[in-house]
Amino acid sequence: MRWILTCFLSWRALAAPGTAAETARAIRENVFDRDECYRVRDLTVIRHDIRVYLTDGYLIFSKPVAGRRTAAAFTTEVEGGDGEVIVMPPNRAERRSLASYIDAPTLDEHFRNALFLSAADLYAEVMAQMNSNPANRKVPEMGPVLDEAWSPVLRNLSASYETRLVLDAVDAAGSGSGLFAGLFTGLKLGNFDVVYDPRAAERISVGQVANRDNRTYFDVWTSFEPRSQPRRTAPLFGTEAALSDYRIEATVEPDLNMTAITRVKITPVGDGLRVLPLDIARAVRVQSATVDGRPAEVFQRDALRANLGRGGNEMFLVLPPEPLRAGRTYEFEFHHSGNVIHDAGDRVYYVTARGNWYPANGLQYASFDLKFRYPRDLDLVSAGEVVEDATEGEWRSTRRRTSVPIRVAGFNLGSYHHVHAARGPYVVEVYANRSLEKALQPKPRETVVLPAPPFPRPRRNNVETVPLPQQEPPPSPAGRMQALATEIGSALEFMAGKFGPPALPFLTVSPIPGAFGQGFPGMIYLSTLSYLRPNTAATPKLDQRQELFFTEILEAHETAHQWWGNLVNADGYHDYWMMEALANYSALLYLEKHKGARSVEQVLEQYRDDLLAKSEAGQTVDSSGPIVLGPRLESSLEPRAWRAITYGKGSWILHMLRRRMGDERFLSMLAELRRRYERKEISTEQFRLLAAGFLPPKSDDPKLEAFFEQWVYGTGMPSLKLTWSLKGKLPALRVVGTVTQSELGEDAGVLAPVEIQLARGKSVVQWVRTSSDPATFTVPVRQAPLKVSLDPHCGVLRRP
Numbered sequence: 001m002r003w004i005l006t007c008f009l010s011w012r013a014l015a016a017p018g019t020a021a022e023t024a025r026a027i028r029e030n031v032f033d034r035d036e037c038y039r040v041r042d043l044t045v046i047r048h049d050i051r052v053y054l055t056d057g058y059l060i061f062s063k064p065v066a067g068r069r070t071a072a073a074f075t076t077e078v079e080g081g082d083g084e085v086i087v088m089p090p091n092r093a094e095r096r097s098l099a100s101y102i103d104a105p106t107l108d109e110h111f112r113n114a115l116f117l118s119a120a121d122l123y124a125e126v127m128a129q130m131n132s133n134p135a136n137r138k139v140p141e142m143g144p145v146l147d148e149a150w151s152p153v154l155r156n157l158s159a160s161y162e163t164r165l166v167l168d169a170v171d172a173a174g175s176g177s178g179l180f181a182g183l184f185t186g187l188k189l190g191n192f193d194v195v196y197d198p199r200a201a202e203r204i205s206v207g208q209v210a211n212r213d214n215r216t217y218f219d220v221w222t223s224f225e226p227r228s229q230p231r232r233t234a235p236l237f238g239t240e241a242a243l244s245d246y247r248i249e250a251t252v253e254p255d256l257n258m259t260a261i262t263r264v265k266i267t268p269v270g271d272g273l274r275v276l277p278l279d280i281a282r283a284v285r286v287q288s289a290t291v292d293g294r295p296a297e298v299f300q301r302d303a304l305r306a307n308l309g310r311g312g313n314e315m316f317l318v319l320p321p322e323p324l325r326a327g328r329t330y331e332f333e334f335h336h337s338g339n340v341i342h343d344a345g346d347r348v349y350y351v352t353a354r355g356n357w358y359p360a361n362g363l364q365y366a367s368f369d370l371k372f373r374y375p376r377d378l379d380l381v382s383a384g385e386v387v388e389d390a391t392e393g394e395w396r397s398t399r400r401r402t403s404v405p406i407r408v409a410g411f412n413l414g415s416y417h418h419v420h421a422a423r424g425p426y427v428v429e430v431y432a433n434r435s436l437e438k439a440l441q442p443k444p445r446e447t448v449v450l451p452a453p454p455f456p457r458p459r460r461n462n463v464e465t466v467p468l469p470q471q472e473p474p475p476s477p478a479g480r481m482q483a484l485a486t487e488i489g490s491a492l493e494f495m496a497g498k499f500g501p502p503a504l505p506f507l508t509v510s511p512i513p514g515a516f517g518q519g520f521p522g523m524i525y526l527s528t529l530s531y532l533r534p535n536t537a538a539t540p541k542l543d544q545r546q547e548l549f550f551t552e553i554l555e556a557h558e559t560a561h562q563w564w565g566n567l568v569n570a571d572g573y574h575d576y577w578m579m580e581a582l583a584n585y586s587a588l589l590y591l592e593k594h595k596g597a598r599s600v601e602q603v604l605e606q607y608r609d610d611l612l613a614k615s616e617a618g619q620t621v622d623s624s625g626p627i628v629l630g631p632r633l634e635s636s637l638e639p640r641a642w643r644a645i646t647y648g649k650g651s652w653i654l655h656m657l658r659r660r661m662g663d664e665r666f667l668s669m670l671a672e673l674r675r676r677y678e679r680k681e682i683s684t685e686q687f688r689l690l691a692a693g694f695l696p697p698k699s700d701d702p703k704l705e706a707f708f709e710q711w712v713y714g715t716g717m718p719s720l721k722l723t724w725s726l727k728g729k730l731p732a733l734r735v736v737g738t739v740t741q742s743e744l745g746e747d748a749g750v751l752a753p754v755e756i757q758l759a760r761g762k763s764v765v766q767w768v769r770t771s772s773d774p775a776t777f778t779v780p781v782r783q784a785p786l787k788v789s790l791d792p793h794c795g796v797l798r799r800p
């Protein structure tokens with residue numbers, strides 16, 4: 001009875017206006033309770049695959065927040081003190097990942113200290129075990145010591161998790177099954193985090209903050225779904241509701257501050273939704289929200305701290321005036337403002353929040369009606385077709401509408417020149433800055449520090465970077481504008497011919513200071529360096545590789561994202577590599593069309609060399625981990641790994657599939673991929689099955705299982721050697737050969753093509769399955785071959 005009463009009271013308290021803000025304050029200001037300090041032995045805290053043993057030490061609880069003591073600290077700093085945390089990843093890939101960081105496939109670490117945050121009542125959980133050991137007792141004399149040592153740490157950690165904890169506190173479904181975070185100081189491993197989050201795509205994760213070369217990384221040691229709990233108890237982040245029909249009115253003030261009203265239709269997935277988590281750029285404050293015209297509470301924390309598990313966004317919460325019903329559509333209105341545009345000098349602007357300047361719930365397809373009001377001496381571009389454009393006094397306003405649903409709407413502004421090119425049914429508009437950003441101007445030499453990309457990295461939205469060349473250029477950014485329009489138009493037409501129509505028929509291309517590009521639906525941001533005419537006295541000296549990247553690959557790569565990443569999407573972060581690999585390989589197909597096959601092979605050889613580059617410890621970049629680790633590859637272990645593997649090895653994977661299939665089948669596969677997965681997500685396994693369907697009949701490895709095991713789920717690059725001789729006499733004449741493999745593991749092998757060149761330009765390709773033993777082959781021939789060569793056209797990724 002009392003339990004029911006308590007729940008009722010806390011529910012009432014939570015339902016009051018301003019609830020989230022009050023809860024947040026209580027969480028932020030929470031401290032340890034000096035009267036709740038214990039000497040404990042043999043207590044266990046279990047969250048699915050996470051086991052924490054409080055073997056011998058002191059334990060102190062926090063004061064209650066909304067009736068629950070949700071934090072505790074444990075220290076082993078007593079004679080014989082001990083604590084231990086064990087996490088066993090459920091599969092080989094995750095055990096390997098863990099081992100690459102801690103040299104062991106299982107986390108089993110004794111620790112000195114631990115701090116726990118939990119949405120459940122930790123106190124009740126632990127107290128239930130307290131009587132099991134007579135040595136457990138209250139030690140009030142230790143209370144002040146532990147409180148003083150641990151309350152600042154608690155405040156720090158609570159601030160990091162503030163919005164997440166408020167979400168659990170306000171969302172009734174979260175209580176008892178919400179977030180659990182343990183921050184440990186291990187005896188060998190230093191500080192590390194172990195987290196169970198029922199709203200994360202992979203609910204259990206273990207990782208560590210690490211610094212390398214003045215950069216901070218969050219190394220994800222392992223991340224997986226619990227074995228013991230196949231069913232999810234809370235909705236996944238970004239799937240709480242369906243969002244559609246965006247109508248945004250935004251004003252860019254002369255000081256570049258943006259204020260906006262976003263109206264959007266929201267349909268909850270689950271019933272009784274009391275709190276809706278949404279994303280927005282950290283620089284944007286949401287001032288107010290209404291649901292069907294009635295005020296709703298908005299909670300957005302003040303601190304500009306890293307936000308865990310929410311991509312490049314800050315999570316904020318909306319608490320509607322009453323719980324929302326599943327399947328009913330509500331009209332939400334948000335008022336927000338922020339500084340999402342930076343001045344890079346000389347009227348060159350840098351939009352920092354390109355994909356998250358308005359509220360969203362994950363990436364969902366929606367129609368957009370965008371009205372921008374801005375100073376009349378500026379130009380502002382966004383996705384969609386212009387439906388209104390007017391100037392009044394000092395202001396200009398432009399309204400654009402997208403003709404089909406898109407997942408993300410970007411905008412850009414500047415003082416632009418512009419040209420356009422029509423290619424069949426497609427229109428490409430290219431905008432260029434009238435002047436060059438300060439960072440690229442010759443003198444005075446100045447470095448513009450670009451704002452850091454949103455954490456962890458905005459690559460779900462297709463961003464690529466290369467190191468910025470440090471040169472001294474004074475060129476005109478409009479120099480290649482017309483050429484760019486023609487090239488992008490031609491790339492768009494080329495790809496539309498291969499993959500079907502793009503995301504939108506209108507493509508706007510505009511510049512972004514820095515050394516990267518980003519491909520949104522109907523809108524491409526292109527590095528200013530791509531606008532500069534290469535190889536003139538006036539332009540920055542790019543090395544051959546940078547030149548190829550900025551003037552050939554980047555623009556085609558971003559164009560290709562109209563299909564890969566905007567029309568077809570990745571299922572999860574493990575699958576995102578396909579979007580980058582497909583975009584990059586589409587750019588290479590386009591490069592091949594106008595520069596020839598050899599230029600593509602040269603790019604692939606460069607990618608191979610990047611994969612073979614060695615770390616200080618003598619490890620190759622490739623060995624950092626399989627491509628399916630996705631953004632986790634960008635770690636302190638090897639900062640080069642994400643790019644080299646995602647783009648480089650990703651391109652190789654597609655190229656190898658093409659060599660196995662032949663050009664015609666490969667291109668049919670890409671067209672089918674678009675057809676079958678248009679406005680859908682594809683997983684790596686779905687891609688394997690799709691690709692296997694395009695192998696020639698009677699292929700070795702007909703389901704591509706060995707291929708994916710080696711190249712997608714595995715690492716390593718073989719060294720291969722061919723020896724051969726001509727045996728027998730006609731009609732039994734034959735080429736007999738051996739391919740010897742080294743540098744791969746015992747059980748590993750690859751399929752390698754041996755090309756036998758015959759007279760009159762004819763050739764036969766024999767695929768040979770290699771292994772740790774020499775692989776022999778016999779090919780009957782009717783004449784002596786002119787040449788027998790191992791893999792002359794990048795059919796297999798191997799050491800030179």
Ligand SMILES: [Zn+2]
Pocket residue numbers: 462463464557561579580583
């Ligand atoms: Zn990309």
